[in-house]
Amino acid sequence: MFKKDLKSRIGFLLWISCLGLSILGGKTSLSSLNEERDPMWRREEKLKDDRAKKDKFFKEDVRSPLKEADRRKFKGLLYYTIDLKYAMIGSMERYPAEPKPLYINIPTSKGNEKKYVKYGRFKFKLEGKEYVLQFYRPLGGGELFLPFKDKTSETETHKDGRYLYIEPILGGKVLIDFNRAYSPFCEYNEKYTCPIAPKENWLEIPIRVGEKRFR
Secondary structure (H helix, E strand, O other), X not given: OOHHHXXXXXXXXXXXXXXXXXXXXXXXOHHHHHHHHOOOOOHHHHHHHHHHHHHHHHHHOOOOOOOHHHHHHOOOOOEOOOOHHHEEEEEEEEOOOOOOOOEEEEEEOOOOEXXXXXXXXXXXXXXXXXXXXXXXXXXXXXXXXXXEEOOOEOOOEOOOOEEEOOEEOHHHEEEEEHHHOEOOHHHOOOOOOOEOOOHHHEOOOOOOOOEOOOO
């Protein structure tokens, strides 16, 4: 999102936790230790809890992206059934930053472009076939950004693609869970400006997990 969407982004991120990390009395909880050993520990339960928190934010928070009329009748976002085969653990391959970083101009929902650093890529296998997704980082730093598009776009999910979280885990690896795929704010309200998944992140398969279209 651009700067004008910063307040909504901050509110939106309030419900995002580290999926189970908690500190109590200065000591790491048993839940945290279990998750460090196995990032898939109680994964489905955490996904359901995460969705409940997001619904609460959308319904009750003044920073919700929903229009006022939609907030009044909102009963929850629509999701596919959770399928943990779409939770991928692997290494992120960084692109060299020297002699200069790789850049990419990503189109937006408003018809202009936004420049990103092409940060790295993530390779994964699904049903025996290998796929690659690119990570991006805003100029000047910030959280990594992973937009993607698949065969469900335009009919079942947001027409310009969805976004994914990059979850760091022990050993320098990351967890990419398509069950957490979410729509950009412009799915709910056209006032927002949202980056569109570039062609290099278009998957020629349907990914039927994560968030569905709002309407």
